[in-house]
Structure formats: structure tokens, C-alpha cells
Amino acid sequence: MVTQGSQHVLSGLRVLDFTRALAGPTCSRMLAEMGADVIKVESAPKGDLSRNASVFRNERSLFYVQHNRGKKSLCVNLRDPRGMALVTELIQHVDVVVENFKPGVMANMGLSYALLKELKPDIILCSISALGQTGPLAHKPGYDYIAQAYAGVTSMIGEEDDAPYIPLVGMGDVSTGVHGALAVLAALRHRDKTGRGQHLDVALLDVYHHYHEVNVHTPRATEGAIKPTRVGRHMTYACPAGVFRGNGGHLVIMAVFHHWPDLCKAMERPELTDDSRYSTDQARLKRRDEVVSLIEDWLQTFPDVSSAVSHLEKFSVPVAPVLSVAETLDHPHLRQRGTVRTINDPIHGDLDVPGFPLKFSEFPEELPLHAPTLGQHNEEVLTSYLGRSVEEVEQLREAGVLVEENR
Amino acid sequence: MPHGMDHVLSDLRVLDFTRALAGPSCTRMMAEMGADVIKVESAPNGDMVRGISIYQNGRSLYLIQQNLGKKSLCVNIRDPRAMEILKELIAQMDVVVENFKPGVIAQMGLGYEDLKKIKPDIILCSISALGQKGPLSSKPGYDYIAQAYSGVTSMIGDPDTTPYIPGVGMGDVSTGVHAALAVVSALRYRDRTGEGQHLDIGLLDVYYHYHEVNVHQYSGSNGKINPVRAGRHLGYVCPAGVFRTKDGSVVIMAFMQHWKDLCAAMDKPELIEHERYSNDTLRLENRDEVVKIIEDWLLETFPDTESAVAQMEKFGVPVAPVLSVAETVAHPHLRARGTVRTIKDPLAGEFDIPGMPLRFSRFPEDLPLQAPTLGQHNEEIVTSYLKRSPEELQKLREAGVLVEKNS
Numbered sequence: 018m019v020t021q022g023s024q025h026v027l028s029g030l031r032v033l034d035f036t037r038a039l040a041g042p043t044c045s046r047m048l049a050e051m052g053a054d055v056i057k058v059e060s061a062p063k064g065d066l067s068r069n070a071s072v073f074r075n076e077r078s079l080f081y082v083q084h085n086r087g088k089k090s091l092c093v094n095l096r097d098p099r100g101m102a103l104v105t106e107l108i109q110h111v112d113v114v115v116e117n118f119k120p121g122v123m124a125n126m127g128l129s130y131a132l133l134k135e136l137k138p139d140i141i142l143c144s145i146s147a148l149g150q151t152g153p154l155a156h157k158p159g160y161d162y163i164a165q166a167y168a169g170v171t172s173m174i175g176e177e178d179d180a181p182y183i184p185l186v187g188m189g190d191v192s193t194g195v196h197g198a199l200a201v202l203a204a205l206r207h208r209d210k211t212g213r214g215q216h217l218d219v220a221l222l223d224v225y226h227h228y229h230e231v232n233v234h235t236p237r238a239t240e241g242a243i244k245p246t247r248v249g250r251h252m253t254y255a256c257p258a259g260v261f262r263g264n265g266g267h268l269v270i271m272a273v274f275h276h277w278p279d280l281c282k283a284m285e286r287p288e289l290t291d292d293s294r295y296s297t298d299q300a301r302l303k304r305r306d307e308v309v310s311l312i313e314d315w316l317q318t319f320p321d322v323s324s325a326v327s328h329l330e331k332f333s334v335p336v337a338p339v340l341s342v343a344e345t346l347d348h349p350h351l352r353q354r355g356t357v358r359t360i361n362d363p364i365h366g367d368l369d370v371p372g373f374p375l376k377f378s379e380f381p382e383e384l385p386l387h388a389p390t391l392g393q394h395n396e397e398v399l400t401s402y403l404g405r406s407v408e409e410v411e412q413l414r415e416a417g418v419l420v421e422e423n424r
Numbered sequence: 425m426p427h428g429m430d431h432v433l434s435d436l437r438v439l440d441f442t443r444a445l446a447g448p449s450c451t452r453m454m455a456e457m458g459a460d461v462i463k464v465e466s467a468p469n470g471d472m473v474r475g476i477s478i479y480q481n482g483r484s485l486y487l488i489q490q491n492l493g494k495k496s497l498c499v500n501i502r503d504p505r506a507m508e509i510l511k512e513l514i515a516q517m518d519v520v521v522e523n524f525k526p527g528v529i530a531q532m533g534l535g536y537e538d539l540k541k542i543k544p545d546i547i548l549c550s551i552s553a554l555g556q557k558g559p560l561s562s563k564p565g566y567d568y569i570a571q572a573y574s575g576v577t578s579m580i581g582d583p584d585t586t587p588y589i590p591g592v593g594m595g596d597v598s599t600g601v602h603a604a605l606a607v608v609s610a611l612r613y614r615d616r617t618g619e620g621q622h623l624d625i626g627l628l629d630v631y632y633h634y635h636e637v638n639v640h641q642y643s644g645s646n647g648k649i650n651p652v653r654a655g656r657h658l659g660y661v662c663p664a665g666v667f668r669t670k671d672g673s674v675v676i677m678a679f680m681q682h683w684k685d686l687c688a689a690m691d692k693p694e695l696i697e698h699e700r701y702s703n704d705t706l707r708l709e710n711r712d713e714v715v716k717i718i719e720d721w722l723l724e725t726f727p728d729t730e731s732a733v734a735q736m737e738k739f740g741v742p743v744a745p746v747l748s749v750a751e752t753v754a755h756p757h758l759r760a761r762g763t764v765r766t767i768k769d770p771l772a773g774e775f776d777i778p779g780m781p782l783r784f785s786r787f788p789e790d791l792p793l794q795a796p797t798l799g800q801h802n803e804e805i806v807t808s809y810l811k812r813s814p815e816e817l818q819k820l821r822e823a824g825v826l827v828e829k830n831s
Contacts, residue, residue: 026609026610026612026613027609027612027613029616030612039636047605051609070660071637071640071641071660072637072640072641072644072645072649074644079640079641079644080636080637080640082640083636083639083640084636130785148757149757149761149763149783150783151760151761152756152757152758152760152761153756153757153760154757155757157737157742158682158740158742159742160664160677160742162658162664162665162666162675162677162744163675163677163742163743163744164744165675166666166674166675166744166745166746166747167744167745167747167752167755167757167758168747168752168763169747169748169749169751169752170590170592170594171666171675171746172746172747172748172749173590173591173592173749174580174588174589174590174591175581175588180656180666180667180668180673181656181666181673181746182580182581182582182588182653182655182656182666183580183656183657183658183665183666183675184576184579184580184590185579185580185638185651185653185654185658185659186576186579186634186635186636186638187634187635187636187637188576188594188598188631188634190636191633191634191636192594192598192601192634195598195601195602195605196601196781196782198605199453199601199604199605199608199782200782200783200784202605202608202609202612203432203433203457203608203782203784204432204784204786205612206432206433206436206608206611206612207431207432207433207786209612209615210435213786215784215785215786216785217782217783217784217785218783218785219781219782219783220761220763220781222757222758222761222763223761223763223779223781223783224598224781225594226752226758226763226764226778226779226781227597227778227779227780227781228592228593228594228597228598228778229592229593229749229778230445230486230489230490230592230593230596230597231477231478231485231486231593232591232592232749233749233752233753233764233776233777233778234477234478234485234486234488234489234775234776234777235477235478235485236749236750236753236776237753237775237776238478238480238485238772238775239478241750243478244748244749244750245591245748245749245750246591246748246749247588247591248591249588250586250587250588250589251589252568252589252591253591254476254477258566258568259568259589260568260572260577260586260587260588260589261586262586267577267586267587268572269568269569269571269572269577269589271566271568271569276564330563333564335563335564335565335566335569336569337568337569337570337572337573338572338573339572339577339578339587340572340573340574340575340578341575341578341650341651341652342575342578342579342635342638342639342642342650342651342652343642343647343650343651344575345573345574345575345632345639346639346642346643348573349558349559350554350555350558350559350560350561350573350628351558351573351628351632353557353558353559354555354557354558354626354628354629356555356574356626356628356629356632357632357639359643365644368640368643368644369639369640369642369643370639370640370643371632371633371634371635371639372629372632372633373633374602374625374626374629374630374632374633375602375605375606375609375623375625376555376556376606376623376624376625376629377606377609377610377621377623378536378621378622378623378624379610379613379619379621
């Protein structure tokens with residue numbers, strides 16, 4: 018009788034979702050996009066704080082829509098014992114619980130991993146946080162950029178002699194949600210083979226730090242001779258590689274290693290290929306300013322970025338225009354792949370959001386998912402999961418234990 | 425038959441054709457979770473990263489960091505006897521992972537259709553910069569190329585000048601993690617239905633998926649909101665961003681309910697309800713003033729970043745010092761959590777790398793993994809997986825079909 022998720026790789030998987038804001042909701046939304054049945058528990062009366070964030074249309078937050086598609090909303094008063102009783106009962110029906118409260122809050126609510134295990138011995142609890150469930154910083158309030166700063170990633174963006182920049186993209190939160198989903202799936206495989214659940218601790222700090230592909234291993238290995246720091250717009254271990262000024266915009270050019278001769282050909286400067294001042298990445302790194310200005314001067318001979326890109330592509334130089342967000346929306350490649358997609362929200366109407374980043378050959382079409390209105394699935398969840406009667410649901414509504422609102 | 429170590433993915437078998445960074449991150453994540461990963465390296469030199477970054481005792485630290493826990497099989501792929509070995513191995517695998525340029529694996533005779541003939545339920549995971557399909561897919565791709573096409577680069581730096589790139593391989597590493605999630609999800613589906621599939625994971629899609637607000641704001645406002653880089657501060661709440669201190673910088677996130685805490689920390693209670701600063705909208709309108717008030721206070725009051733952070737923490741303000749990479753390596757929280765870890769390579773000795781970003785309560789300890797020397801497991805794989813005799817093994821070595829090198 019229970020409603021299942023749509024047909025996709027994770028159909029049949031049941032998730033109880035206590036997450037709010039961005040990192041947690043991304044985790045459970047990834048699971049929903051792969052067909053899991055996700056019940057989002059929203060605290061009455063207002064629900065997820067992101068219902069009040071970003072841009073609105075018809076009083077509907079587009080932020081909420083983007084990050085909560087495919088979930089069922091159960092809006093319940095968690096301070097009412099009858100509300101907690103419903104949640105406790107639901108835990109016995111699910112495979113996975115996901116939460117991103119500040120560490121310790123779940124336990125204060127009476128939903129620690131130990132207690133969840135009593136309700137469902139093989140439960141998998143995934144806890145997502147900024148700085149982790151353990152360690153001296155764990156209790157601090159955390160946001161994406163706080164974790165990014167502690168991870169040493171912020172220190173790698175900008176000019177060495179000035180304050181660093183932050184990317185205006187929620188990459189820590191979104192990516193940590195994806196990491197959380199991977200941990201859940203891996204733990205499920207283990208549960209299916211052994212019957213054992215577990216508690217997962219996934220944090221933005223760890224995810225950001227894990228991105229350092231060379232920075233962490235270099236300082237100690239060189240006994241401090243290399244101190245990784247931000248150095249502007251170009252890579253430090255190969256050259257030319259970075260952001261270059263074109264006419265009316267910018268390009269990323271990666272003409273490193275075996276691509277240098279291609280760039281020399283494209284610039285009609287074949288003599289530079291074997292010129293000992295430029296013939297290797299090491300030599301070019303020593304003269305980086307010279308190499309950059311050589312390339313940027315040449316780029317000025319093109320009327321615009323797109324003609325420079327086409328010319329470089331003809332010579333197989335790895336190159337890309339630095340697209341603005343607006344330009345990405347109607348780029349044919351991004352549209353064709355579904356890197357960007359248009360979704361239709363029942364309240365808001367059509368809007369563009371980033372596409373689902375995993376592509377499965379067995380399921381070439383995305384699921385037709387919607388973000389729920391507040392408490393939209395109260396009745397469905399209570400009647401079909403918990404076997405309550407419509408009358409009982411009505412009583413709980415009247416008592417304010419369940420809340421519904423069309424936004 | 426040698427299996428992976430006991431962890432959530434032990435018993436999973438992966439044939440790994442990946443090189444460089446994004447692909448190897450995917451298979452290394454699986455190895456860290458206990459999978460048995462055979463890395464196929466092309467003779468005579470193997471993975472090109474054996475020749476880059478920092479060396480210790482002739483051993484590339486780059487190679488070690490991304491190849492922990494894998495077995496190296498170094499074969500001459502152009503020799504038909506090597507192809508035979510690979511096909512025999514595929515018949516024993518659950519998963520094949522590759523990150524060649526799109527089309528190359530099919531030209532080698534190991535495209536998804538070929539693999540299915542060898543093992544009908546095989547899961548093939550293809551990782552690339554710009555995806556397997558779409559007008560750009562044939563272009564040579566690197567991390568920053570995909571980042572530029574995703575619009576992410578356009579969101580880093582000051583609006584009136586050239587954007588910056590983060591000096592961190594976040595696109596590659598994170599795409600590896602996304603691919604691992606797709607693989608584990610597809611495995612769950614295979615276990616339930618007996619069907620394998622082909623997975624297509626592109627850095628472009630991963631980077632694009634990070635846009636938590638930019639895409640829907642542009643689209644949802646019909647172009648009125650045009651997201652562009654805006655320096656060191658967030659565009660939709662304030663104060664939130666990077667602030668200068670006497671000896672460095674801090675990230676402060678004192679928007680919404682945190683503004684009053686910052687005012688208390690600054691001992692300026694009059695600013696809480698000030699007509700120019702009392703809510704985020706007003707503070708955004710007067711952002712330069714707000715930033716100046718905070719930076720003046722930081723510069724006049726505190727001798728260093730550490731004392732400024734301590735003062736704000738006392739008042740519950742979300743804050744972090746912008747740590748350099750060198751500082752992260754020694755930080756007690758990062759050490760306590762294993763966000764940074766010290767590994768010991770048999771050749772290169774001890775050095776630091778980022779920790780495994782997923783934490784499982786069933787397996788609190790990292791597996792004791794090593795990165796293989798080139799072809800280190802040729803003998804083990806050919807004799808125990810493929811049951812060849814020591815004489816046959818020796819012949820293949822002499823014919824140059826199998827290659828081994830202690831580095």
C-alpha cells in the first residue's frame with residue numbers, strides 16, 4: 018500500500034529526511050532524483066527555512082524548489098509529543114535517516130543514533146555538518162565559507178598580496194550533499210550483505226580539504242620549501258594554464274606539456290616551440306609573466322572571445338570561453354546534455370535549474386519530480402505508511418500537530 | 425582469490441583504466457571503502473602522473489595520493505596478448521571505470537557494447553571533462569576548461585576585472601566522488617534486477633550542479649538578476665564574506681539572526697536596530713559601509729586574526745580564520761578528525777595528504793592502503809585471477825606484454 022519512489026536506480030529505498038537549508042537537502046534530493054522515496058520532515062509551522070530564501074514567484078521560493086524536488090513534505094509539530102510519536106513510528110519504516118542539524122541536536126531531540134537503532138536495528142543515519150560530528154571545532158556554528166576557510170581552500174583563491182576571494186557558488190554545500198549520498202549508498206550495500214546499519218559523519222570541512230590534489234602533500238615533502246598559496250589567475254605547476262584576457266571577455270587556456278607546440282602553431286610563432294626560454298613547462302613557469310603577456314597581446318588581435326576560441330580549437334589547444342551564468346543557460350552543449358534543465362513547478366511555473374549531474378544509461382530520462390508544498394503529503398504519509406484513518410489525520414490537523422500550506 | 429579489505433565495499437571488483445586525477449579519485453574512493461581495484465597501466469610508463477608533482481626517492485607523491493589501495497597491472501595494451509588478459513579480467517569484474525577522451529575506450533574495443541558481450545551485467549563508468557555526448561564532448565578537457573564552461577569561473581573575483589581560478593583540483597576530485605556515487609547506485613540496481621549500465625559523468629555537469637542560486641535567480645527573475653562575480657562578499661545576505669585583519673583575513677557570516685551577535689562582539693549595540701543596518705536588505709544596500717565598520721574594528725582592536733576570531737566566537741558569531749594550507753596540516757581539529765592524515769609510502773616515506781572524506785561508524789579506522797609501484801601486482805593478477813602458470817607469466821614479461829618498475 019505504501020507509495021514507492023519512481024522507477025530509477027534507487028526505487029524501493031526509503032529515506033526520512035530531517036535536513037534544512039542546502040547541504041542536507043542536496044543529499045536527499047540526489048537520492049530522490051535516483052528514485053528513492055524521500056519523506057521530508059518539516060518543523061511546523063514554517064518548515065524548512067529555505068522556503069523563505071532567494072527569489073520568489075507566487076510566494077514560492079525557487080531555492081526551495083531547486084533543492085527539494087521529488088520529496089514528500091510532512092509538516093509536523095515536533096514539540097508536540099503526538100508529533101514526535103509520528104516521527105518515531107516512521108523511522109521503523111525507513112532504510113535511511115538524513116539530518117544536518119548542529120552536532121548534538123538530534124540527540125537532544127531524542128533521535129540519537131543509539132535510539133534510532135532501538136527503533137530499527139539496521140538503520141543508517143547520515144549526519145551532515147560544516148565541521149564534523151567530532152573534533153574541537155565540531156560545536157561551532159558552520160556555513161559553507163566557514164568550512165572552506167578552515168580547509169585552506171579560500172587561501173588558494175586570489176592574489177598573494179591581497180585578501181582572498183570566495184567563489185559565489187555553493188560548491189561546498191552541494192558537493193557535501195553528494196558525498197553524503199555516496200556514504201549512504203555504500204553503507205546500504207554493506208547493510209544488505211551483513212544486516213548491519215551504521216552512523217555516517219560527512220562534513221564540508223573534510224570534503225573541501227579532500228579537494229587539495231597537490232597542496233597538502235607538497236609543504237612537508239619539500240620541508241617547507243613550497244608553501245602553497247594563492248597566486249592569481251594561473252596554475253603553479255604547469256604553464257601556460259589559467260585565465261587570459263581576450264577582447265571583450267576572458268578565456269581559459271591550458272597549453273601545457275604537449276599542447277605548447279599546438280599553441281605556438283595557432284599563434285603562428287613556430288620558433289617558440291623549441292626556444293629554450295619556453296620549450297618546457299619549467300622554463301615557461303620561470304617566465305610566466307612574459308608568456309602570459311605574449312598570449313594576451315596575441316588574443317587582442319581577435320575581435321572577440323569566440324573567434325579566439327574557434328581559432329585555438331582549430332589547432333587542438335585546450336581552451337574555453339569564461340561563460341557568464343546567463344550565457345550557460347542557452348549554450349547548446351549544456352542544453353543538449355541536460356547540464357541545465359527547465360523544470361515546471363506547479364505554483365511557480367517554468368524555471369531553469371542545474372541538471373542532475375549523474376547520467377544512467379538504463380534511465381536516460383529524468384524523473385518528473387516536483388518540490389512539495391508545505392505538508393503536502395501529510396495525509397498520504399499518515400494513511401499509507403502509518404495506517405492512520407482520514408479521521409485521525411483530521412484530528413491531528415485540528416490539534417496543530419500537522420500543518421499544511423500551499424507554498 | 426585476493427579480495428579487497430573488510431569495509432563497506434569489500435568484495436566489489438573494479439577494473440580501472442583511469443589516469444591523471446578525476447578518474448583515479450573515483451577508484452581510490454572505492455578502494456578506501458574496501459573495493460578490490462586493479463589499475464591497468466599502459467606499458468612502459470604507466471599513469472602519466474608517475475612523472476609529475478613532487479618526488480621522494482623517485483616516487484611521485486601525486487601518484488601515491490590518488491592511487492592508494494590499488495593493484496597495478498602494467499601491460500602493453502597494443503599487444504593482442506594483453507588485450508586477451510584484459511578481456512579475461514573483465515569477465516570477473518563488477519565495474520569498469522575509465523576517463524579517456526570520449527570514444528577512445530570504444531576504439532580500443534572495450535566500449536560498453538563490447539564489455540556487455542564479455543560480462544552482460546557490467547557497469548561501465550565513463551568520466552570526462554565535458555561529457556560523452558553533446559557538441560563539446562570531443563574537445564580536449566581539463567578541470568578549468570569545464571569550470572569556465574560551467575559559469576563557475578565567472579563567479580570568482582571582482583566584477584570589473586579578470587576572474588580567478590581556485591588553486592585546488594576541486595572539479596576533478598569531486599567528479600571522481602560523483603562517479604563513485606553513480607557506480608554504487610547502479611550496483612544496487614544491478615543487484616536487484618541483474619542489469620548493468622553505462623554511466624556518463626562530466627566535470628562540466630558537476631561544476632554546474634554547484635550553482636545553488638545563480639541559475640534559478642537568472643531564470644526566475646527573467647534575466648533581471650544577472651549573477652556575476654562580486655568580490656569577497658555574498659550577493660544575497662550581508663555581512664558574509666572575507667574580511668581583512670592585521671595579519672591575514674577571516675570569514676565572517678553575521679547575517680540574519682547573527683547580526684546582533686556581531687554588534688555585541690563589536691560592542692556597538694546601537695547598530696542592531698540602526699536604520700541603515702537593521703536587516704540584510706539594508707545591509708546589502710550599504711555593504712561598503714558595513715564592511716568598513718567591521719574591517720576598521722578588526723584592524724584597530726586586534727593584534728592578529730586569532731584574537732579577533734576568539735572574540736567573535738565568544739559572542740556566537742559564525743567565523744573562521746582563512747587558514748593557509750600549511751596551517752591546515754597542523755590544525756588540531758583537522759588532525760583530530762583525520763581531515764588531514766599522514767601516510768607512509770614504502771618508497772617515498774611519510775607525508776601528509778587529505779583524509780578520506782566519508783566516515784563510517786562500522787569502520788572507524790582508515791584501511792592501511794599503499795599505492796602500487798608500476799606493475800607491482802602483475803604476477804598476483806595473472807596467476808591468481810587468471811590462473812596462468814609461473815612459466816606463462818615469465819614469457820609475458822619477456823615479451824614485454826607485462827612491465828614492472830620499482831617506482
